[in-house]
Amino acid sequence: MFDYDSELVRHHERLMAALDVRPGDRVLDIGCGAGRTTRDAARAAAPGTALGVDVSGPMLARARRQAEAEGLRNVDFVQGDAQTRAFSPEHFTLAVSRFGTMFFSDPVAAFGNIGRALRPGARFVQLVWQAADRQEWHTVIRAALSHGLAPSASDSAAADPFTLADPDIVAEVLTRAGFTAVDVVDVREPVCYGPDTEGALAAVLELRMAKEWLSELDAASAERALDRLRVALDAHDSGDGVWFDSRAWLVVAHRS
Structure with a gap:
């Protein structure tokens, strides 16, 4: 399973x-994954x-195991889609998402549902990716595994992590969903794919995008693609991890 906590x-x-x-x-916490953000929020919120x-x-399952290992008693995790899940109205004082809001089928409905779970005036703080061509991790891995091929049908069918890359669209969607005072800040931080080249290679091959790109290739082409990927990862091995440049938006909005 890919380690998003180490990456991010x-x-x-x-x-x-x-x-x-x-x-x-x-x-x-929306799209909490393995729960790092949720657990850190729980520690800071206690007795909340x-x-x-x-x-x-x-x-x-990983999030629950880690929370138990850390002795946290004020944190919980539920499986469901935040677009449709019935939350208690006006219960939460704060909402957060670390790259977990880009995949909603109807973002206005989803953000509206999240907003109804927040108290009036509560903040919603999230990170979303900027455009694909601003993500070195994406362009380098894509170039290595596709070798310049045009995007395939599987690319268009896959969940798109860049749906909120346009800050004007982000502001419009949140405003339509009932949020106000939307603020979007440029964040440029590197992402880490592993402690060394081989660790990064194993990690990348856990990603859905990598699996889909490789699935388009025959055995010989796939082997060459993996060689290219290994070279690309090695070029980004700093000796203290394999790092790639990335760009995100830090979005803060208030529930009206």
């Missing part, structure tokens, strides 16, 4: 600083609480 360690620091959880907060929501059962 620099982004996580920026997100938590902006989130500014206070004791007594009730925090809702934090709830993580995600569609992935395996990710949530």
